[in-house]
Amino acid sequence: MVQSMTTTNPLDVDATMGEIRRMQRAGCELVRVAVPEKDSTTGLREVVRRSPLPVIADVHFDHHLALLALEAGVHGLRINPGTIHQRSKLKEIIVEARERGVPIRIGINAGSLEERILKRFGSAVPEAMVESARECITLCEDIGHQAVKVSLKASSVSTTVAAYRLFSAQSDYPLHLGVTEAGPPFAGVIKSAVGLGVLLAEGIGDTIRVSLTGDPVLEVRAAYGILRALGIRERGVDIISCPTCGRCEVDLIPLVEEVQERLEHIEAPLTVAVMGCVVNGPGEAREADVGIAGGKGVGLLFKKGEVVEKVKEGAWVQRLMEEVERMVG
Ligand code: SF4
Numbered sequence: 001m002v003q004s005m006t007t008t009n010p011l012d013v014d015a016t017m018g019e020i021r022r023m024q025r026a027g028c029e030l031v032r033v034a035v036p037e038k039d040s041t042t043g044l045r046e047v048v049r050r051s052p053l054p055v056i057a058d059v060h061f062d063h064h065l066a067l068l069a070l071e072a073g074v075h076g077l078r079i080n081p082g083t084i085h086q087r088s089k090l091k092e093i094i095v096e097a098r099e100r101g102v103p104i105r106i107g108i109n110a111g112s113l114e115e116r117i118l119k120r121f122g123s124a125v126p127e128a129m130v131e132s133a134r135e136c137i138t139l140c141e142d143i144g145h146q147a148v149k150v151s152l153k154a155s156s157v158s159t160t161v162a163a164y165r166l167f168s169a170q171s172d173y174p175l176h177l178g179v180t181e182a183g184p185p186f187a188g189v190i191k192s193a194v195g196l197g198v199l200l201a202e203g204i205g206d207t208i209r210v211s212l213t214g215d216p217v218l219e220v221r222a223a224y225g226i227l228r229a230l231g232i233r234e235r236g237v238d239i240i241s242c243p244t245c246g247r248c249e250v251d252l253i254p255l256v257e258e259v260q261e262r263l264e265h266i267e268a269p270l271t272v273a274v275m276g277c278v279v280n281g282p283g284e285a286r287e288a289d290v291g292i293a294g295g296k297g298v299g300l301l302f303k304k305g306e307v308v309e310k311v312k313e314g315a316w317v318q319r320l321m322e323e324v325e326r327m328v329g
Helices: 013-026 040-050 063-071 087-100 115-121 126-143 157-170 185-201 216-229 252-263 281-287 313-328
Strands: 003-005 030-034 055-059 076-079 104-109 148-153 237-241 270-275 290-294 298-303 306-312
Touching: 003 216, 013 030, 013 040, 013 216, 030 040, 040 055, 040 063, 055 063, 063 076, 063 087, 076 087, 087 104, 087 126, 104 126, 115 126, 126 148, 126 157, 148 157, 157 185, 185 216, 237 252, 252 270, 252 313, 270 281, 270 313, 281 290, 281 298, 290 313, 298 313, 306 313
Parallel strands: 003 030, 030 055, 055 076, 076 104, 104 148, 237 270, 270 290
Antiparallel strands: 290 298, 298 306
């Protein structure tokens, strides 16, 4: 499942709901909401009531916030044993979650491991992250709360991958995948695609979040991009376009940008090809659901492998859109 996180304080219910709706339209299936202070929990209650998506409260430091979030009716709770230091307080949260039947994500982060564990392992190595998760799992099991999911995030892709591999070799608990603080969209998507891609290709991972310094909608789109590239899930349009070269006879880059923008609202899994010349153009356009193979001043429009017509250069995007809209009804 695809998860993302709001950037708002839930105290501002309207802003939070606006973001959740945009995320839902992009295909988000689980939404995480930060609960930074006591006042936020008032808004959180309303957000939970109005949200079309299951809401997971993200709590650090103050265990009272976790208890208040549970009282507000959240569908899931993310806690980090590295930021709720006292075992008695962790216990209180887990008992309350068990009573309410609310699943917990044990969200380990390499940047906030317990001092005790850091001392034992020397630094935030994958083994230390897994140990932190294991200790918290044992606590949940002792309390009798089995509805647990684990994440083991680091900003380093190799540490993240190693931690998840190590954990999944030892345990069957479900895993939420992410490379944390991955960075701005371009770099962040690359890191996430590599890290999550490796793990998902090995069959590791149950939910995913692409973590970006940017609009959460981009996180959702990137997540689907990763899932689609691996053939795990399909949603929205996959654009096949050539990188252009000296043979290109059209101004392809702005054309593809326009096509991408105009196809963003399509949810159906379609392949649309926009190609620059006759070398690979007809082949790729024929393979796509809809495609245009560009040529000098005129392009060939393909639909499901058949040439539909010759289209003058200025009308390519319009004709592509008409065929796509017809296909998705
Ligand atoms: Fe170049 Fe044509 Fe290939 Fe595009 S399809 S990269 S223009 S050879």
